[in-house]
Amino acid sequence: MTALDDPENVERAFEMGAFEYVAKPYDSLSLIARTKAAIRFSRTRMELKQKNRALSELLKEVEAQKDMLDENLNYMDTLIDILDHKIKNKLVPVISYSETFMNNVGGGNAEYAFGVINSASIQLNETIEDILTDMRARTRTLGKKExxxxxxxxxxxxxxxxxxxxxxxxxxxxxxxxxxxxxxxxxxxxxxxxxxxxxxxxxxxxxxxxxxxxxxxxxxxxxxxxxxxxxxxxxxxxxxxxxxxxxxxxxxxxxxxxxxxxxxxxxxxxxxxxxxxxxxxxxxxxxxxxxxxxxxxxxxxxxxxxxxxxxx
Missing domain, CATH: 3.30.565.10 (Histidine kinase-like ATPase, C-terminal domain)
Incomplete structure (x- = not known):
């Protein structure tokens, strides 16, 4: 409330943070209405500040989750590479040679032993392939890019x-x-x-x-x-x-x-x-x-x- 309602003082008041002003003489109804409007504006501004702070925190959390997801995807890619190239591929000659020896040792305990090796190697290879398939599915769905x-x-x-x-x-x-x-x-x-x-x-x-x-x-x-x-x-x-x-x-x-x-x-x-x-x-x-x-x-x-x- 002010008696100084000239343009220069009004501008200065708004620059200092005023939302509204009432010049003298005033009527009570106008003063009450303007005061209520000022209170509503102030509350809305405070709520927006709070929501902006909450949104900023949420964005930080989302960014952190994204970094963690990228890290996990890279880790899974590394595991896939290890299983596929450094373990699964090593089974190929085991399966091949064990089958060859099994069919050429002429029976007996040796044939049985190579048969066990061949069967176990094939089962292990299938198990690794199932794991790889599931892991690839997870990385593809998590790392979806449109x-x-x-x-x-x-x-x-x-x-x-x-x-x-x-x-x-x-x-x-x-x-x-x-x-x-x-x-x-x-x-x-x-x-x-x-x-x-x-x-x-x-x-x-x-x-x-x-x-x-x-x-x-x-x-x-x-x-x-x-x-x-x-x-x-x-x-x-x-x-x-x-x-x-x-x-x-x-x-x-x-x-x-x-x-x-x-x-x-x-x-x-x-x-x-x-x-x-x-x-x-x-x-x-x-x-x-x-x-x-x-x-x-x-x-x-x-x-x-x-x-x-x-x-x-």
Missing amino acids: RDVDIRGLLSGIVQKNAYILRDRGMQMSIDVEEDVPEEIITDITLFYDILDNLISNAIKYTEEGGIIRVHCYISDKEGHAGEFGISVEDNGMGIPSEYIDRVFEKEFIVPLDGYVRKENRTGMGLYLVRKFVSALGGSIEVSSILGKGTRFEIHLPLRIPDQSSVV
Whole structure:
């Protein structure tokens, strides 16, 4: 409250931190209203300062967690390298030589001993591979990095990768990308590639010679997934018995299939990792199958287009 309401003194008062002023003579209603407004402003300013301090502390904590995550990822990468190159690779000659000696020592205790070594080495190799697969999955999901991904180019690369086995087994693969699917989407290219590569490799593995693999990309209009990016991978292979459908994504679960001759390539990790990677991308996956006729996997992912900040 002041009697000095000339512009020079008013300016000086505001520079010194005043929020409002009332010049004499004044009326009580105006004074009360201005005082209440000043109190509200002061409280709001104090609350903002407190929230800014809390936000600064939170940002520091997030940065510290990020540094810790980066450190852990680097540590896991080192462990993966040790297991893969310095331990797992050392087992290759052990397995090879033990099998050679086992088949050429002419029976007896020596053959039995080399058989034990060979069997134990193979089991250890498989155990290390399972550990490596799980560790790689963890590093990929934790270290997720999004970028613009060329859908059609990525699918073309997967087709080229599998071209030899498709031709060798007389199989066909069709890629159908609908016109309204954008040229690029924003996602983690490593996870996205591994999802499609696993599903397509799985379809090839479980489809007999002369079979057909169909990959379909579209913008979904399905209830609960409208506007999302949809991908389906379908084969006309062996199919999955209905009693195992709910278990196909379980870790290390292998569907029992009578007469399946390529069992040595089945680890039970592929579909488990697919669901893990799909979840990391914020999506969902469903499976349907008819025994003896084929299997269909359908994925829905959030549709994010480059130069557009919103998620469709």
